Amino acid sequence: MRKRNESVTVEHERAAAAPAPLDKGCSLRHSLRLPAADTGMKRPLGRRHGLWFRLRRLIIWLLGVYIAIPFLVKLCPAIQAKLVFLNFVRVPYFIDLKRPQDQGLNHTCNYYLQPEEDVTIGVWHTVPAALWKNARGKDQLWFEDALGSSHPVILYLHGNAGTRGGDHRVELYKVLSSLGYHVVTFDYRGWGDSVGSPSERGMTYDALHVFDWIKARSGDNPVYIWGHSLGTGVATNLVRRLCERETPPEALILESPFTNIREEARSHPFSVIYRYFPGFDWFFLDPITTSGIKFANDENVKYISCSLLILHAEDDPVVPFHLGKKLYNIAATSRSFRDYKVQFVPFHTDLGYRHKYIYRSPELPRILREFLGIPEQEHHH
Secondary structure: OHHHHHHHHHHHHHHHHOOOOEOOOOOEOHHHOHHHHHHHHHHHHHHHHHHHHHHHHHHHHHHHHHHHHHHHHHHOHHHHHHHHHOOOOOOOOOOOOOOHHHHOOOOEEEEEEEEEOOEEEEEEEEOOHHHHHHHOOOOHHHHHHHOOOOOOEEEEEOOOOOOOOOHHHHHHHHHHHHOOOEEEEEOOOOOOOOEOOOOHHHHHHHHHHHHHHHHHHHOOOOEEEEEEOHHHHHHHHHHHHHHHOOOOOOEEEEEOOOOOHHHHHHHOHHHHHHOOOOOHHHHHHHHHHHOOOOOOHHHHHHHOOOEEEEEEEOOOOOOOHHHHHHHHHHHHOOHHHOOOOEEEEEEOHHHOOOOOOHHHOOOHHHHHHHHHOOOHHHHHO
């Protein structure tokens, strides 16, 4: 009896160990499908592991780039100079600077001047509104002679990036022209269709050349200098030089100015991700100075002797409002301005003028009229 039971037990164990039979479709019965279900559960885990591995590699790569950039800038100061000038950014694209009329400036003439050998700069001259009709179809000689008419002249020095045909710049020319001013503007060497390599010295010399060109044709008409953003650095360089040679302009207007390029670079939105990086000044600011770029407005105003008007929007995201206010405080206490007006005009955040839209202010004509006086043409109305 015991042997029979043992044989039954052995047969039962063999049956349990034997492979499961195949059904008619040559597939395993349901009992062998359980391991397949376990494999399926492992696939999402493997997929998540693969995603995490790729994400980790990306983070390490980005961190490597983040750390490498400061060293690259330090080793190649020319990179930082390019970022200051941004002259390679031409906005708007596909415009013909020889044809200002394409930008709605039918009363504007395009010139080319040569400040130095191998340097050519493109210039636009927009006449006052009173001369619009007469200006159509006229040649360069007519426009040059028009500078001698009884209208004041504004030499406009634009900021970095773009060209003299930038949208906000064109709109300002129209506003100033409608107020009775000649507007002369140009692209520094290396910008737009101007030939040459950009540098602070070169930009300042270009501005000096254009100023002298205007004075040779404008007679006794007032000449004002208007600088915007990086152009304020060129403007104070220029006016300081003019004051030193005792030929100052009638007034200087600074729109969205900074104190000096180091403080501006430290406050610029581009520097946000590196502002607290160890050695920020050594990595990013010292290469600017090494490249010979200072644009020291805070120093220049101490040697300027003419009326000064500063315009700045409180919501300026590029040149912080506090830098413009700081520059005003320096100028207002400078002995060089003892006998001249120094005025600061803020524009409230709610107006939304930001960095380059102050021309939209309906108060701008009044501000200029009260500060500069009434253009000659308005006396006849």
